[in-house]
Amino acid sequence: MDIIMECKNVTYSYPLTKKPAIKELNLKLERGKFYGVIGENGSGKTTLCAVLRGFAPSFYKGEIEGEVLVEGKKIGEYGGELAKKIGFVFQNPFTQISGVKDTVFEEVAYGLENFGVPAGEIERRVIDVMRMTDIEHLAEKSPFELSGGQMQRVALASVIVLEPDLLIIDEPTSQLDPEGTESVFAIIQKMKEKHKTIVLVEHKIDLIAEYADEVLVFKDGAMIASGDKKEILSDMSLLEQGAALPQVAILGRKLQEKGLPLSTIPVTEKQAVEVIAEALKERKR
Template identity: 35%
Template sequence: MSKPIIVCSDLSFVYKDSKKPALKNVSFTISEGEFVGIIGPTGAGKSTLCWAINGVIPQIMQGKLKGSVEVKGKPSNKTPVDEISQIIGIVQQDAEAQLLMTDIEKEIVFPLENLSLPREEIHRRLEYVINLVNLDEERYRHPFYLSGGQKQRVAVAAALAMEPEVLILDEATSELDPVGAEEIHELAGRLKKEGKTIIMVEHNIDELAKHADRIIVMNQGEILRDGDAHEILTDVNFLQSLGIYPPQVTQTAFHLREAGWQFERLPLNLVEATQSISALRKSQ
């Protein structure tokens, strides 16, 4: 087992001016190199959890926090947010609200200037991330002229420029069209291969199934399940009870199984489904 990087123990949080806890006794450990998907209905506490991991909760968004989150051994509620940002990068849903500058290069360079890094180092990181997200040619464009997917890639690049070990994508694709969403998922897959730890809050189970190793299911501030991605994402009854739409191929196989088809395990993607269903048809 590789080294733990985020340790969350018995975390509860209530927003200021609210009575209902947004998180209730949440505990888990995430290790280096994992790709963790977090799913659950609206109001499950997914975003609250993300903010608690990088210290924005309780440092900027205030409220009552119990329990602890440790990021590489540092308590996230007491370590300055800019210090945690160098371990944990976060990209939110609203692409526009995270971009502050008038072109891509300035956006990527901005946090590095704030960290008072030397010019050569900023240059090295800029060139690396701008090529990683494939936006070299647009580097002087105003965000107004960029597509939603491009804007989110800029947000990812700006987060990665701080060289964090973990990248949190908090519903980063939910306002994008399928092409834009695909760009972000493809990028997340590449980052996983490079060894980055990825935490992805996502509604689109089909896309999440492509890269996630592990799934955490949340509902009303609690963790309902935490385990193997394939096992949880093919649990059709469980997902539907939470109002989550399982992959269509999984649902198809699920109905077939109810009709007596003997699946070894339910498929999660098109390739698996085509193979397992045709095999079963032949054997019948």
């Protein structure tokens, strides 16, 4: 198993607080896997992202115990170089702008300029990423003229262009309309196809069910469950813990209880249609 990142018994508290925001976290992230993070508000999902990116405690201050390792090395030892390893995208599309660039092209190129990549290579890489994220038509616009959805795609592009091994994405669509959400997930899908390691925090459980390989469930700062998405998302006991589960999974379980012989609990709509249709066919016979 190729482990890209590991948390060893990590407990973190923000300054001025007594209660830790992350409690005794043990987590191994396998290279190339897609991790969906779920849990109610205030359960520590965003803090998890900050810890995994090293912003907690380096920026947020506070106290951390335990170890966070990136490819076996302590995260604190990377310093500014961490930007090469880990990409970070968060909720608010409007603050994810460098604030010094006049066009979307320059905005996306900003990170590569900081990396000292030669100009010709920057041009090529930025164009590729702009095509992939469907923002090439915005290339010469000012980043401040864009809609939320467009801006979030620019934010994603600006990070993807750096080609990090691990992408941490914290509720990228919570401030977007359905159309914007769809366009952002189209990009995430492409990153999945490229076998990037992805950690995605997302409230929209159906999207997690569709894209994730593994699901991590948080409650009050503790990871209460983790594992294969089919297993986790069909575990009805998590409902009592306040976690949201896909509607189709709940429906599946209810149908099973009513006596419909489902072969498995579906977690996505597509699976639900297949499984239920199969069960109904079975019944008719």
